[in-house]
Amino acid sequence: MSLMALREQLNGLVNSMFLEGLLDDQFEQLQMLQDESSPGFIAELITLFCGDSERILAELTKLLDQAVVDYQKVDAFVHQLKGSSSSVGAQHVKLACVQFRQFCEEHNKEGLKGIYFFRCLRALNVVKHEYYLLRGKFDTMLQLEQRIQAYESKQQI
Amino acid sequence: MSSVGNGDGCCAGGSDGGQRHVLAVDDSSVDRAVIAGILRSSKLRVTAVDSGKRALELLGLEKKDVSMIITDYWMPEMTGFELLKRVKESSELKEIPVVIMSSENVPNRITRCLEEGAEEFLLKPIRPSDVSRVCSRVLK
Numbered sequence: 228m229s230l231m232a233l234r235e236q237l238n239g240l241v242n243s244m245f246l247e248g249l250l251d252d253q254f255e256q257l258q259m260l261q262d263e264s265s266p267g268f269i270a271e272l273i274t275l276f277c278g279d280s281e282r283i284l285a286e287l288t289k290l291l292d293q294a295v296v297d298y299q300k301v302d303a304f305v306h307q308l309k310g311s312s313s314s315v316g317a318q319h320v321k322l323a324c325v326q327f328r329q330f331c332e333e334h335n336k337e338g339l340k341g342i343y344f345f346r347c348l349r350a351l352n353v354v355k356h357e358y359y360l361l362r363g364k365f366d367t368m369l370q371l372e373q374r375i376q377a378y379e380s381k382q383q384i
Numbered sequence: 385m386s387s388v389g390n391g392d393g394c395c396a397g398g399s400d401g402g403q404r405h406v407l408a409v410d411d412s413s414v415d416r417a418v419i420a421g422i423l424r425s426s427k428l429r430v431t432a433v434d435s436g437k438r439a440l441e442l443l444g445l446e447k448k449d450v451s452m453i454i455t456d457y458w459m460p461e462m463t464g465f466e467l468l469k470r471v472k473e474s475s476e477l478k479e480i481p482v483v484i485m486s487s488e489n490v491p492n493r494i495t496r497c498l499e500e501g502a503e504e505f506l507l508k509p510i511r512p513s514d515v516s517r518v519c520s521r522v523l524k
Contacts, residue, residue, distance in 0.1 A: 253509045257418065260425040260512060268421050275414050310487050311414035314509045 237371040254316025302331040323354040403429040409455035436462030457486035472501040
């Protein structure tokens with residue numbers, strides 16, 4: 228595939244992610260910081276975000292699997308994920324975390340604990356779904372970027 | 385996806401001609417990378433640490449070198465507020481401007497920080513425009 232075609236594919240992918248709301252203005256602002264002096268900035272950020280998110284999702288899965296759920300810990304982890312997704316501009320993940328936290332806050336209502344537990348479980352599944360959707364597209368984005376950079380450094384030789 | 389960076393370097397270069405050094409403190413690795421990236425695009429030298437304790441260790445060694453501290457509010461063990469207090473209570477460190485970041489908009493938290501001597505309180509997510517505004521005011 229030609230360099231131009233690769234660039235078009237990458238731009239098309241990123242634009243569709245903005246249009247679908249997977250990414251918001253924060254990501255766009257961070258993209259603008261990537262330049263010759265920091266060519267790997269976005270890749271580094273994405274890698275950190277994905278590692279951190281998967282760690283948190285694993286913790287949340289474990290916490291909701293306990294006989295007695297510690298909702299304070301659950302809330303603390305969701306808060307962390309909400310923070311990092313907001314910082315990188317991962318909008319859908321952030322919104323799913325906001326929804327999840329609302330369910331965490333409601334869990335104490337008398338007589339309805341079972342219902343709130345299942346809502347939390349469902350909310351976690353929504354967060355996972357949004358995250359893995361985003362991650363798939365981030366993986367493609369990084370692969371395209373690597374191919375483009377390889378092409379560009381070949382051209383300079 | 386790569387484009388020309390828009391760091392205008394307005395914050396660069398202290399009176400000694402060297403790069404200004406900013407200490408960033410945040411327990412979140414993602415937020416650390418974001419704030420460091422934003423600061424570096426303004427041609428600032430950045431050291432990013434993950435706790436107030438590490439920040440104080442670094443300040444003990446390199447106090448003359450640090451032109452500004454930017455710290456998250458909520459951190460385990462030592463909050464940004466506690467770090468702010470320690471800095472302002474130290475005769476050696478109190479002149480260093482401190483900026484607090486938080487994901488939560490809590491008015492009396494903001495007031496307390498400003499009263500304790502914080503230069504500014506920034507709400508997360510931190511944007512490049514927030515940082516250049518603060519830097520151009522604080523790092524004259």
